[in-house]
Amino acid sequence: MFASRSAVLRRPCARLMSSVSAAAPSSYKLVVIGGGAGGLAVASTLSARLGRGAVAVVEPSDVHYQQPLFTFVGAGLKPLADARRPMADVMPPDATWVRSAAASVDPAANAVTLADGSRLAYDYLVVAAGIQLDFAAVRGLPEALGKNGVASNYSPAHVQQTFEFLQRLRRGNALFTMPATPIKCAGAPQKIAYLAEELLRERGVRDAVDMRYYTALGKIFAVDKYAAAMSRVAESRGVGVNLFHDLVAVDGPANTATFKLLGSGPDAGRTTTVPYDFLHVTPPMKPFDFLRTSPLANAAGFVEVHPRSLQHVRFPNVYSLGDCSSLPTSKTAAAAAAQSRVLKHNLLAQIEGSAAPAAEYDGYTSCPLVTAKHKLVLAEFSGYSGKPQETFFFNQANEHAFSYWLTADVLPEVYWNSMLKGTWSGPAAIRKFANPTSSN
Ligand code: UQ1
Numbered sequence: 001m002f003a004s005r006s007a008v009l010r011r012p013c014a015r016l017m018s019s020v021s022a023a024a025p026s027s028y029k030l031v032v033i034g035g036g037a038g039g040l041a042v043a044s045t046l047s048a049r050l051g052r053g054a055v056a057v058v059e060p061s062d063v064h065y066q067q068p069l070f071t072f073v074g075a076g077l078k079p080l081a082d083a084r085r086p087m088a089d090v091m092p093p094d095a096t097w098v099r100s101a102a103a104s105v106d107p108a109a110n111a112v113t114l115a116d117g118s119r120l121a122y123d124y125l126v127v128a129a130g131i132q133l134d135f136a137a138v139r140g141l142p143e144a145l146g147k148n149g150v151a152s153n154y155s156p157a158h159v160q161q162t163f164e165f166l167q168r169l170r171r172g173n174a175l176f177t178m179p180a181t182p183i184k185c186a187g188a189p190q191k192i193a194y195l196a197e198e199l200l201r202e203r204g205v206r207d208a209v210d211m212r213y214y215t216a217l218g219k220i221f222a223v224d225k226y227a228a229a230m231s232r233v234a235e236s237r238g239v240g241v242n243l244f245h246d247l248v249a250v251d252g253p254a255n256t257a258t259f260k261l262l263g264s265g266p267d268a269g270r271t272t273t274v275p276y277d278f279l280h281v282t283p284p285m286k287p288f289d290f291l292r293t294s295p296l297a298n299a300a301g302f303v304e305v306h307p308r309s310l311q312h313v314r315f316p317n318v319y320s321l322g323d324c325s326s327l328p329t330s331k332t333a334a335a336a337a338a339q340s341r342v343l344k345h346n347l348l349a350q351i352e353g354s355a356a357p358a359a360e361y362d363g364y365t366s367c368p369l370v371t372a373k374h375k376l377v378l379a380e381f382s383g384y385s386g387k388p389q390e391t392f393f394f395n396q397a398n399e400h401a402f403s404y405w406l407t408a409d410v411l412p413e414v415y416w417n418s419m420l421k422g423t424w425s426g427p428a429a430i431r432k433f434a435n436p437t438s439s440n
Helices: 005-018 037-050 067-074 159-168 188-202 224-236 333-352 401-419 428-434
Strands: 027-033 055-058 063-065 084-086 096-098 102-106 111-114 119-127 172-178 209-215 239-242 245-251 256-261 271-275 278-280 318-320 364-372 375-382
Touching: 027 037, 027 333, 037 055, 037 119, 037 333, 037 401, 055 119, 067 159, 067 188, 067 364, 067 401, 119 333, 159 188, 159 278, 172 188, 172 271, 188 209, 188 224, 188 239, 188 278, 188 364, 209 245, 224 239, 224 364, 224 375, 318 333, 333 364, 333 401, 364 401, 375 401
Parallel strands: 027 055, 027 119, 055 096, 119 318, 172 209, 172 278, 209 239
Antiparallel strands: 063 084, 102 111, 111 119, 245 256, 256 271, 364 375
């Protein structure tokens, strides 16, 4: 399962052959938009199956980030280097890397237009573009970010500042925010609060810091079983929880955060301004512009696919997975892994004209909610049924050292060595023997 050192060293040479500029071949059996976790999981399997030159991956970034590690980086528990690899090293060897951004999609003409104006024609398209961070949607935030205690684990440019600022914090208010938009990894906005709490305790300054989690939502977590667990964690750690508080402005020079009150209470619509000494921001997020304005999008701008088959509802040669898709479940790498199995099965059946029964996605997603060093609540559930789907026999709502070890040490290896290579599609097979009495 694990790549040997020499294999890693050999890879960049292979890249010279398969990485091309947009001027090279302009027609592919399959175009995959996005070299993130979902896009590469699909491209690895499909390019091996369809042969060299059949699959193109459109990806402008020359770095691939393993985003599930970002919470650990922000808390100083892992170096950023662990979460970063050259894109060239993770691109599947049989795929052609088109190092450009998609600018528009014309599904009626089976073509993608790139940032430089050139066009790529496709027989089949997989959209795995991810989701866009929208710091600018919060007034004053772009200017404040990265200065005077304002950081965000969501941005590779600012994730290390979370740890820097927490190490310097001695007293005052530490605020942690969660926006009203759909986001990736909905657990991350509060995970960092608990890790920060531990860090401040270790530094002996915890009692001098008031810690508060401000969420625009009306619950601390979507699934009741884990919401109850996280409420207990927040309470036991002295992290206050303010529901229905949506961050709308940050005044960097004044060190204040302004929240708009949502919900239907008497104060709804009012704003409240809170001084901060440390502010961890989860930015609002939105689909990338080229998707929002494309015929592939639903009204909210996400690629409109059938929730079970992952096939587009209007263009049958188009599929989507991951954060850019309309799939009504929580956006995580674990969800993308499970989705990748279904997508590959159904797309290959379509390409090869097989009559195999369609695979169906059940909404599986997982949120490893790290609460301290060696403690983690491993939420696993279906976003469709709202029911837990736990892999292991113990109650995963309890903070567990095993769950921490799995998330901090095992799953990163699974991510690099298996998910990106198309051979990991979630723990469903493990669940059958590790939790045989699970109803799922
Ligand atoms: C998972 O499959 C996955 O994909 C590689 C992750 O991303 C790093 C995860 O964080 C988690 C939790 C899963 C789910 C896997 C198990 C064994 C619970």
